Amino acid sequence: MSDTFQFVEVGGSAPRVQQQWPSIIVPRSAIEAEIERLASIPLPATGRRASAISHPRNTHEVPAFAPGIDVTIHVVKPGESTPPMARSATAVDMCIRGSGVASIGPREFGVERFDVWNTPSMDPVSYRNTGQDLFVRMSYSNAPLLEKLEVHVTESSPKPVASNESAVAEGGPRARDQAESIDIGNEGAKLLGYEYLVDIDVVPSRPLLWPWAEVEKHMANVYNRDRSYTGRHLYLLYNPATERRMGTSHCFFATIAKYPPDKVDQPHRHTSAAINYYFEGHGKSAVEGQRMEWEAGDLHFSAPGWAVHNHGSREKGFCALTIQDHPLQIAMESLIWQETLKSPIVKLGSQRGFQTNIGEMLRAA
Ligand SMILES: [Fe+2]
Secondary structure, three states, X not given: OOOOOOOOOOOOOOOOOOOOOOOOEEOHHHHHHHHHHHHHOOOOOOOOEEEEOOOOOOOOOOOOOEOOEEEEEEEEOOOOEOOOEEEOOOEEEEEEEOEXXXXXXXXXXXXXXXXXXXXXXXXXXXXEOOOOOOEEEEEEEOHHXXXXXXXXXXXXXXXXXXXXXXXXXXXXXXXXHHOOEEEOOOXXXXXXXXXXXHOOOOOOXXXXXXXXXXXXXXXXXXXXXXXXXOOOOEEEOOOHHHHHHOOOOOOOEEEEEEEOOOOEOOOEEEOOOEEEEEEEEEEEEEEOOEEEEEEOXXXXXXXXXXXXXXXXXXXXXXXXXXXXXXXXXXXXXXXXXXXXXXXXXXXXXXXXXXXXXXXXXXXXX
């Protein structure tokens, strides 16, 4: 590797053609076999039985299932617990088998099948299996993106995240309040002092739990919506720390869908990548013209960013967890969305979004 910089002439180059990773399905049987294999091996020295699913197009040494998203199967055997670990990645998890206790930062909660929760960055995390069966969770994180940026900070002996409250006496002044704020022109541009950079207004980031037993009670609302509904039959698992970016973690949204039989969505596309885990029923998809069928227990890289795709149920309907790097893309102002192939291409978050027929649906009900 050369340590001399070079100039790369780019003025005459066409934009690089984006190399979409194709949609793939990891079938239930392969996931179940990997869970059994993880349960059968001696406990690794790290104290973690874990296997990340790498997409065949991934060329980075760190596993990734979508270019910026990893999906890791974690198994904790009865009586085992994982040593605390903290890292700068954030995660969304779903328990897919058994039950256990999650200890995340200041919170500890029990989790069972189909519960979903988020893990804030730098919170010490450990899991213990308090049941009789294997405790298995599917964990989605933004680690591949941080690895690409060479800033995936991990700590294997983490201390609880110290608050910096003592730096400012209760109710006392912030240095920021004394820093300059100078208007430049009359359209909002300013000059701000350094203090604004190092004392940002805080939005607390907490681990939140969406227990399936509670979520499931509401799923009939979306399931029973008429098939002429032009939206999706799902709920967003909303974490208020993500504010207008509509996330479950700061990088991902998680949605839980419950589709009635024989409902097929309109083909559409978005720059956010989507991964579906189906946990009831079965269905079909078309992704960039590739037709696929899937069923409960399958994991599906269901929408490479900007790929035209649509999904539909068959006679049994389906339930799915979808993870999408939507809040990240909103923060980067790169969430480009086309709701149907006849709709305009819109930059969600900076331009008015799309309207469904929910008003008519509810008036007709
Ligand atoms: Fe989509």
